[in-house]
Amino acid sequence: MTVGLEDPPADFTCAICEREASNRFHWSPRDYERPPVCKSCESLTGYSWTGAARRRTAPTGGTARDKRDAMRIGALADAIGQLAARQQWEVQHGIT
Ligand SMILES: [Zn+2]
Incomplete structure (x- = not known):
């Protein structure tokens, strides 16, 4: 192990x-x-419809660690938003 480097986080889902x-x-x-x-x-x-990956825009300021934290928070917020939109659609269309 190298001194000064953090250990990698354990595997997760x-x-x-x-x-x-x-x-x-x-x-x-x-x-x-x-x-x-x-x-x-x-x-x-x-x-996109061509199959090209759409990338999340990275913040312009802060350390690499801060940028990744912000992108992870954005990803979680997007996931919650998509779940809410799906639930709303299901309510509107009578699917429970
Ligand atoms: Zn994932």
């Missing part, structure tokens, strides 16, 4: 896509998967 996120192949704290959202859900908002 992503709160959004429910896939297993592992730090097995991440050696830099900059690249670590950090709970509760996996790196994929953190950086992607979806896909």
Whole structure:
């Protein structure tokens, strides 16, 4: 173990896509998967109709760690918003 570097977080299940996120192949704290959202859900908002990935806009200020924290919070907020919209749609269309 290198002195001065934090240990990678333990494997966890992503709160959004429910896939297993592992730090097995991440050696830099900059690249670590950090709970509760996996790196994929953190950086992607979806896909365009051509199949190209749409990326979340990273904040312009702050440290790399701060930017990733902000993107994870944004990902969780988006997930809650999408869930709310789906529930509203189900109520409007009589699906319970
Ligand atoms: Zn995920």
